[in-house]
Amino acid sequence: MEEWKSENPPALTFDKFIRTARLLSPMKDFELDEQEIEFRKHPLLDYWCRINLGRSLRVKQAHAPSDYDDTIQEVIKRTHEKCFFCPENLETTTPKFPPEVAPEGRLRKGKFVLLPNLFPFAEHHAVGVLSEDHFLGLNEITKELLEDSFKVSVAYFDRIFKLNNEMKFCSINMNYMPPAGASIVHPHVQITSDIKGSGKLLEILYKSKEYHKAHGTNYWIDLVGTEKWLKERFIGTSGAVSWLTNYAPMGKNEVIGIVTRPISHFRAFDETLISDFSEGLSKIFTGLWEKRHVRSLNLTIYSGPIDVDVSEYFRVHVKLISRPVLRPFYTGDTAFMENFYAEPIIETAPEDVASDLHSIW
């Protein structure tokens, strides 16, 4: 295991510049209002994001809006009866794997059930039902539920790879609740096994390799070391996983968990790492739920190709961003800057998110 000494000076530098927008604000009797916009560059991926720190200060008081509680209760009630993933319906209404993948039909461990996605967008695209409960708050997704889901997912990747050793690009993902794109309320994960890596993953792998070539060190380990040193965005560790917020986030409340052991893909996961990963992730879920009032999110775990060890320059890492709260009338959270310019507008300082999550660690 690579230990990080916090006395090591930061290996990374973070680029930013600040510009000031000036306006005569009706909220200040048309006095001059100056607002700082901080442009931050991602240290590996080169993209920029923009943070209006004034906005971030205002958003700190954000709570789940009062109409959330009524809406969520109504949605849970309405979707419960005919839910495919609830135990009374699962056997008869969800698909089974073909015999070459799983003669037993579906893969199970504890309360976790893995089955094929009815409408796949990958050659091997499975859905994992996390629990028998139709709805779980993020703070109710326990370490044990996550552990079972990771164990079965890793075993699934292994089965598919043994069937076809071209299936080397694997991912574990979660869309939690409809504002994050989930069509089913019942908590679930989506896992894919593909012949081709997605564009963003390939970019991350390429940039990580270039960084290693240029500096002779591993970007992911340098990032963990730098953030531990700076103590501005570092949240904590769970065994061999370090949790922090992203200097230049892609989305709201963004958190990253980085495996510090030399492990670059899912097939190298062992029980200890699965335990470390699940422990940290369940804490992050709880922190986001309780301290940041997150009620929906997207999550992905980036893995290198499972047929080769590239831990010299890459480490498995998970990334989470929050999505809007479920409510009848809503404002979307991505707009022209995110969708057409890939330059996210961030309203919450990553340092504030880290501080809130660190408080429960």
Ligand SMILES: [Zn+2]
């Ligand atoms: Zn259900």
